[in-house]
Amino acid sequence: MTKNNSISVTVKLFADLRIYGPDRTVLALQEGSTIKSILKRYKIPKDDKNLIIMVNGRPHIQSDFVLGDGDTVAIFPIIAGG
Amino acid sequence: MGGLGSPCSLYLTAAGIKELTIIDNDVLDLSNLQRQILYNETQVGRDKAEITKEVLSNLNSEIQIKTYKDYIDENSIKKYLKGQDFIVDCSDNLQTKFLVNKVAIENNMKCVIAGIKDFYGQIITINPKKSACYQCVFPDPEKDSIDPNAGPLPVIGVTPGILGTLEALEVIKTTLGLPNLYDNLLMVNLLDLSFNKIQVVKDEKCICSK
Secondary structure, eight states: OOSTTEEEEEEEEOGGGGGGSOSEEEEEEETTOBHHHHHHHHTOOTTOTTEEEEETTBOOOOTTOBOOTTOEEEEEEOOOBO | OOTTHHHHHHHHHHHTOSEEEEEOOOBOOGGGGGTOTTOOGGGTTSBHHHHHHHHHHHHOTTSEEEEEOOOOOTTHHHHTTTTOSEEEEOOSSHHHHHHHHHHHHHTTOEEEEEEEEBTEEEEEEEOTTTSOOHHHHSOOTTTSOOOTTOOOOOBOTHHHHHHHHHHHHHHHHHHTTOOOOTTEEEEEETTTTEEEEEEOOOOTTSGGGO
């Protein structure tokens, strides 16, 4: 954990979610921050039906998930075409 | 056989895969030719299943090509599973991708599933009950709110060309016991030409863990 009760979280955006930010960013967040705070920061619509969020490779993460120091968050869409 | 299935079937046939069973209910439309490289203008209006058999048999006469004009759904897919070692999803809709994942797990068959849109693609290879499956990564559209009936997606023809080729590569590597995409989702971005693997942890509550 970094100073002042902040945590370091790596955020990775994939495919067309790159319109919201760079492919990889390391953020310093307040301890207790949730996925919701990341979506807000990047202005990603949290009700996007095709949005998939993983934390450290674990799927089905909800927006109220509390992040920990060193977590990696991957955000990507489900892609249906063929 | 669409944008994914065209390159995938061509490479598997050229590689000498012993037997290919292909199911497609579609008729070739002129608009398909931008990405479906199995076909040409003279074949527009014909059944894709019929053309596919001709094209692939001409490419490699030593392998068995079986094609069927049929829809894939919960009932029909069971008819085609017998004797198969591997399922390759080349569909253009989420229902079929989830169905392929489910029957692969139920029948203990390895499978590869890919999807494309615009310049983007994703692909995962699944070893049933051992590696993370498609539903470990993506929520079941019947239980969640993903719209399974979303309209046609925009696509650059090269995108399914690359993802379909990667599907063939995964079949060949998996069959040979070489490193593959088990427990990883590969995200392909052809705008910035990046290939990124996202490691996936198997979901203990998923259908593949039961």
